[in-house]
Amino acid sequence: MTFVNHYPKAARLVKANFIVAFVALAIGGFFGLIQALHRTDVFRGFVSSVEYYDVLTGHGVLLALVFTTFFITGLYQWGVTRTMEREPENTTFSWSWFVMMVVGTVMTATAILAGLVPGSGMSAAVLYTFYPPLQGHPLFYIGLALLVVGSWMAGGDWFWSYRKWRANNPDARIPLQTYMVIFTWLMWYICSLGVALEVVVLLIPWSLGIVQKIDPLLPRTLFWFFGHAVVYFWLLPAYFVWYSILPKLSGGRLFSDPLTRVVFIFFLLLSTPIGYHHQYADPGISLVYKMWALIMTLVILLPSLMTAFTVISSMEHGARQRGGSGYFAWMGALPWGRPAFVGCALAGIMFAAGGFSGMINASLNIDMLVHNTAWIPGHFHLTVGTATALTFMAITYWLLPQLTGKELKFKGLALAQPYTWFIGMTLMSNALHRQGLAGVPRRVSEPEYAGISYDVPFGTMAEMNWQVAIGGITLFVALIFFLVVVGGTFWAGAPATNVDDTIPPPLSGPEHSPKVLDNLKLWVGVAVALVLIAYSLPLAEMVMDGLFSPGAFPAPV
Amino acid sequence: MSTPESAAPGKASGPEAPSEGSKEISLDEFEPYGTLAVTGSYFVLLLVLYALLYFVEFATHAPHIID
Numbered sequence: 001m002t003f004v005n006h007y008p009k010a011a012r013l014v015k016a017n018f019i020v021a022f023v024a025l026a027i028g029g030f031f032g033l034i035q036a037l038h039r040t041d042v043f044r045g046f047v048s049s050v051e052y053y054d055v056l057t058g059h060g061v062l063l064a065l066v067f068t069t070f071f072i073t074g075l076y077q078w079g080v081t082r083t084m085e086r087e088p089e090n091t092t093f094s095w096s097w098f099v100m101m102v103v104g105t106v107m108t109a110t111a112i113l114a115g116l117v118p119g120s121g122m123s124a125a126v127l128y129t130f131y132p133p134l135q136g137h138p139l140f141y142i143g144l145a146l147l148v149v150g151s152w153m154a155g156g157d158w159f160w161s162y163r164k165w166r167a168n169n170p171d172a173r174i175p176l177q178t179y180m181v182i183f184t185w186l187m188w189y190i191c192s193l194g195v196a197l198e199v200v201v202l203l204i205p206w207s208l209g210i211v212q213k214i215d216p217l218l219p220r221t222l223f224w225f226f227g228h229a230v231v232y233f234w235l236l237p238a239y240f241v242w243y244s245i246l247p248k249l250s251g252g253r254l255f256s257d258p259l260t261r262v263v264f265i266f267f268l269l270l271s272t273p274i275g276y277h278h279q280y281a282d283p284g285i286s287l288v289y290k291m292w293a294l295i296m297t298l299v300i301l302l303p304s305l306m307t308a309f310t311v312i313s314s315m316e317h318g319a320r321q322r323g324g325s326g327y328f329a330w331m332g333a334l335p336w337g338r339p340a341f342v343g344c345a346l347a348g349i350m351f352a353a354g355g356f357s358g359m360i361n362a363s364l365n366i367d368m369l370v371h372n373t374a375w376i377p378g379h380f381h382l383t384v385g386t387a388t389a390l391t392f393m394a395i396t397y398w399l400l401p402q403l404t405g406k407e408l409k410f411k412g413l414a415l416a417q418p419y420t421w422f423i424g425m426t427l428m429s430n431a432l433h434r435q436g437l438a439g440v441p442r443r444v445s446e447p448e449y450a451g452i453s454y455d456v457p458f459g460t461m462a463e464m465n466w467q468v469a470i471g472g473i474t475l476f477v478a479l480i481f482f483l484v485v486v487g488g489t490f491w492a493g494a495p496a497t498n499v500d501d502t503i504p505p506p507l508s509g510p511e512h513s514p515k516v517l518d519n520l521k522l523w524v525g526v527a528v529a530l531v532l533i534a535y536s537l538p539l540a541e542m543v544m545d546g547l548f549s550p551g552a553f554p555a556p557v
Numbered sequence: 558m559s560t561p562e563s564a565a566p567g568k569a570s571g572p573e574a575p576s577e578g579s580k581e582i583s584l585d586e587f588e589p590y591g592t593l594a595v596t597g598s599y600f601v602l603l604l605v606l607y608a609l610l611y612f613v614e615f616a617t618h619a620p621h622i623i624d
């Protein structure tokens with residue numbers, strides 16, 4: 001008996017979310033392969049250098065917004081159901097948010113893919129960072145709005161379950177997995193308000209032609225209001241896995257439940273007020289606010305370093321229970337032959353590397369060295385592209401038997417997949433970082449310019465290009481491995497007899513922490529206050545310039 | 558205090574015996590000095606790489622007021 005037997009309605013919902021996520025992952029991943037080969041001039045036969053931007057938009061939106069959101073809603077539905085011990089409160093409502101998200105995704109994907117169809121008259125090559133002056137078809141924006149609203153409803157569904165649970169358990173501490181879900185979604189409600197305002201109030205009327213002009217700075221600022229916090233929207237579910245499941249996969253127990261709660265509070269408070277660090281190069285925003293964002297960004301390193309301590313110590317606990325010893329040798333006692341563990345652990349190692357390049361991005365002065373260069377995609381392929389994506393893929397191997405009642409198929413392939421991904425990303429990301437230091441711009445389809453040679457700090461341009469191309473191919477192979485394992489399990493997995501679905505309690509439980517950590521109103525209040533300090537004056541100034549008038553400095557030329 | 562997390566069906570009802578391990582280590586017995594070694598090494602690596610980026614890449618390539 002496992003999750004699918006205890007909660008069949010929730011299991012169906014989780015599986016449906018995962019299927020949409022994996023379809024988006026397959027398409028978006030293929031687009032990534034095209035980009036890696038095109039940019040490096042290894043092979044430019046898939047698309048033209050103009051269509052490259054449709055592919056780039058598809059890669060960014062389908063992976064960073066669609067794959068992530070659907071996987072997260074599926075994962076969190078699983079977590080809420082099992083810890084609240086409740087099926088969804090109203091099945092119709094649950095499926096309505098799922099359908100709304102699917103309809104939104106189909107609309108957005110149609111607008112993007114139509115750009116690759118000659119004569120379609122439709123295009124949305126606005127990149128993942130979809131602010132003006134690039135303009136997409138209205139379908140693109142309306143679809144995104146539906147996706148976000150659907151995710152809000154999903155959160156409402158879980159709060160509904162939480163309230164029912166709370167009525168029956170007035171004095172109990174919030175179970176840890178539900179606690180992590182609640183704090184992620186409180187953060188998501190706050191930050192996604194920015195992108196909702198940008199899309200609904202500014203971009204949709206502009207793309208429909210209702211208004212002709214638009215102030216470029218306001219929508220850009222609203223995008224980044226959401227645009228950095230969304231990083232934590234991707235990351236916190238990976239933390240959810242690392243905190244609540246990885247210790248068990250390591251053979252141990254979570255080191256500290258209270259520390260986990262503190263970390264999630266930090267992210268609720270600090271995720272949104274730091275968006276300006278994506279706008280260090282933007283005129284029109286006071287240096288004071290950029291400095292404020294710099295300080296807050298360095299403070300938000302703290303919960304990630306606390307996570308490093310808690311997760312590594314939990315893994316060490318597992319390793320020592322398995323007989324490991326020494327300062328470093330204990331790592332050899334970890335289960336490096338279990339795909340779910342390996343994927344999460346390698347994702348964590350990649351995240352540590354991404355932490356370094358993130359510190360460079362966050363630094364107001366050094367950022368100028370790498371701003372808008374290939375360093376940036378090098379960085380976020382370590383974070384969302386590996387810390388999040390590889391964790392999601394790895395934990396799927398552990399979740400699928402619980403959701404389907406079937407044994408995982410092709411276990412050897414499942415074990416090879418995270419190692420293959422790790423090798424591919426090591427090749428691609430190190431080369432992208434170094435290209436960034438050489439000044440190679442990000443985003444562009446042909447980063448070669450007549451009369452300009454890049455000042456390469458280490459290695460050569462040809463070597464780096466080949467690393468990007470071979471890395472991209474290797475990553476795509478790893479993606480195929482993943483899809484074969486998942487598809488094989490869904491359609492041909494043998495009935496599971498003994499599903500591994502237990503999670504032991506933490507070494508230090510919630511009884512070791514003050515109840516104020518569970519005070520949702522208090523932490524939301526502080527989070528909103530910090531957002532108001534960071535954003536109220538600059539946004540008011542931009543709005544007073546006129547919502548649509550390009551009179552606000554700077555105006556598009 | 559037991560939370561629903563550790564009591565619901567399909568979940569552990571208590572500390573899970575390490576399936577492939579040889580012993581169970583309690584909170585009081587656990588000394589995470591391996592974690593100290595790993596996180597300490599990472600911290601040193603961060604400092605070295607940050608210094609490399611600042612002094613070698615940034616300070617030698619960025620525009621200077623003096624220039």
